[in-house]
Amino acid sequence: MSDPLEKVSSNKSFEGELTKYKFKSAALGGLSANFNLFLPTNASPSNKVPVLVYLAGLTCTEDNGFVKGSFLGPASSQGIAILFPDTSPRGAGIQGEDVDWDFGTGAGFYLNATNPKFSAHYNMYTHIALELPTVIEAAGIPIDWKRQSIFGHSMGGHGALTMYLSSPQKQYRSASAFSPVSNPTKCPWGEKAFAGYLQGGVEEAKEKYDATELIAKNKEPVHILIDFGTADNFYKQNQLLPENFLKAARDANYDEFQVRVRSQEGYDHSYYFISTFASDHVHFHANFLKA
Amino acid sequence: MSDPLEKVSSNKSFEGELTKYKFKSAALGGLSANFNLFLPTNASPSNKVPVLVYLAGLTCTEDNGFVKGSFLGPASSQGIAILFPDTSPRGAGIQGEDVDWDFGTGAGFYLNATNPKFSAHYNMYTHIALELPTVIEAAGIPIDWKRQSIFGHSMGGHGALTMYLSSPQKQYRSASAFSPVSNPTKCPWGEKAFAGYLQGGVEEAKEKYDATELIAKNKEPVHILIDFGTADNFYKQNQLLPENFLKAARDANYDEFQVRVRSQEGYDHSYYFISTFASDHVHFHANFLKA
Structure with a gap:
């Protein structure tokens, strides 16, 4: 059982409240974990609001999304909460976790590690899919977890797509991503992460942590939106591979109403x-959260 | 004469372009100065666009406004450019300028220093009102400087109001401010800045650099909007004094169409x-820039 939430700070914004919390996370092996939560002004015990989960990219923390993303205004006008988790455990003290920017601290890849070196702490999948909803609900914060969707950027876009496609009880109503790592078993970032975190490496990842593999074998209706920029250097370096995801989706008979992948001329990864x-x-x- | 602009970086955003420039600033005594400029997509040599100048607060740089302010979306949809200058000279090497957060580097107060210790470099008024329009125009960037307005936050709100009210040829069509230092000759931040930068200290500042003093003796029609938050600690500590500005404006017969001061319940200084x-x-x- 996790400890109760501790409020770190709170600021009024767009008529609602952006609050930073910390708590001792069981999923992350007892480490202290931070998250930010934006609650629109219409949220109350008698009016629980739907929630969007935003997963940030490599090197980011729980802060980047709300500081730079411009999400709070639209969420406020729609009456939707946004949860901003961190991108990895912090302070696990595992040898080498702070050496690279694309592995270890700041680069949890939204999976549950099976390599014993990391498995006590690197469980961001459970942290986000199970633990955060549980501790936030236990704190009496008025969110309706049955109306939940997920989105993210880059590594967080990978997280959003894979958590959406792999969640057994359709935990999320819709998923979207900016510049997602769409086929990580075929790109350097993913190969490195999976080789490190998973005992079965890239092969193990194909089962659970690769959006292109998951959409290929998915049978359920989906609601997915992806945007990427044509001036994105990581796209050019084949780290993102959105075309692979799109091809797999079309091959699996998902049309453009279920899976939309938009290339945005001249935009970069930022x-x-x-x-x-x-x-x-x-x-x-909002189309699905308020349906 | 200043050197030509050097482009540091450029990113597409909201269909327009956010570009960081640097140049050797004559107004700032030959120091290198940075600024950011957002140009909406409709700007072209045959369609010069109006411009808003955003002045940031204490400790800020030319970056805070566009990263955190959420200005680019509305500016893009209105077809208005935004200029984000820095808040002070950098690297003047004057003894003591880096000691305090509310004086010296990062705290230029948007004035022209008359104290000989600072007067070679601390000339943010001239830098913003004259130099930046000149060098940007010389670079062929399609801005219509006859359609210019100014806004800012905290110390930058002070800058916006005083530059608007003191500009001899009505350089700016309108001014607005978030949490402005509205009567700086009567608050600790202003007293400290004026005592340091101006040979005549606070008395000299009353003539040129105090919005409340300036509105009291102004005769021209004005367009001013001010917002401040009631949970703002600097407001509570009497650093902002928006009531003084409002009273002076009403005493000078400016009605609520010319000077609007809004207190926003529960918001802080951030x-x-x-x-x-x-x-x-x-x-x-936009009402005035596009009139």
Whole structure:
């Protein structure tokens, strides 16, 4: 059982409240974990609000999304909460975890590690899918977890797509992503992460942590929106591979109403790009969260 | 004469372009100065666009406004450029300028220093009102400087109001401010800045650099919007004094159509507050910039 939440700070914004919490996370092996939660002003015990989960990219923390993403205004006007988790455990003290920017601290890849070296702490999948809803619910915060969608950027786009496609009871109503790592078993970032975190390496990842593999064998209806920029250097370096995801989706007979992948001319990998389409993504999810 | 602009970086955002420039600033005594410029997509040599100048607060740089302010979306949809100058000279090497957060580097107070210790470098008034328009125009960037308005936050709100009210040829069409230092000759921040930068100290500042003093003796029609938050600790500590400005404006017969001062319940001094009302302020200025 996790300890109760501790409020770190709280600021009024767009008529609602952006609050930073910390707590001792059981999923992350007892480490202290932070998250931010935006609650729109219409949330109350008699009016629980739907929630969007935002997963940030490599090197980010729980702060990047709300500081730079321009999500709070659209979420406020739609009456939707946004949960901003961290991207990895912090302070596990595992040898080598702080050496690289694309592995270890700040790069949890939204999976549950099976390599014994990491498995006590690197369980961001459980932290986000199970633990955070549980501790937030236990704290009496008025969120309706049955109306939950998920989105993210880059590594967080990978997290959003894979958590959406692999959640057994359709935990999320819709998923969207900015510049997602769409086929990580075929790109350097994913190969490195899976080789490190998973005992079965890339082969193990194909079962659970690769959006392109997951959409290929998925049978359920889906609601997915993806944007990427044509001036994105990581796209050019084949770290993102959105075309692979799109091809697998079309091969599996998902049409453009179920899976939409948009290339945005001239945009790069940054929050300049994300903020531009932030409102689009929040409104996409509102269609399903408020249905 | 200043050297030509050097482009540091450029990112597409909200269909327009956010570019960071640097140049050797004559107004700042030959120091290298940075600024950011957002140019909406409709700007072209045959369609020069109006411009809003955003002045940031104490400790900030040319980056805070566009990263956290949520101004680019509204500016893009209105077809208005935004210029984000720095808040002070950098690297003047004057003894003591880096000691305090509210004086010296990061705290230029948008004035022209008359104390010989600072007067070679601390000339942010000239830098913003004259130099930046000149060098940007010389670079062929399609901005219509006859359609210019100004806004800012905290110390930058002070800058916006005083530059608006003191500009001899009505350089700016309108001014607005978030949590401005509204009567700086009567608050600790202003007293300290004026005692340091001006040979005549606070008395000299009353003539040129105090919005409350300036509105009291102004005769021209004005367009001013001010927002402040009631949970703002600097407001509570009497650093901002917006009531003094409002009283002086009403005593000078400016009605609520010419000078509007709004207290926003529960908001603090931060960019959480600014971003909430960013769209409001851009649209306020659009009324005059596009008239």
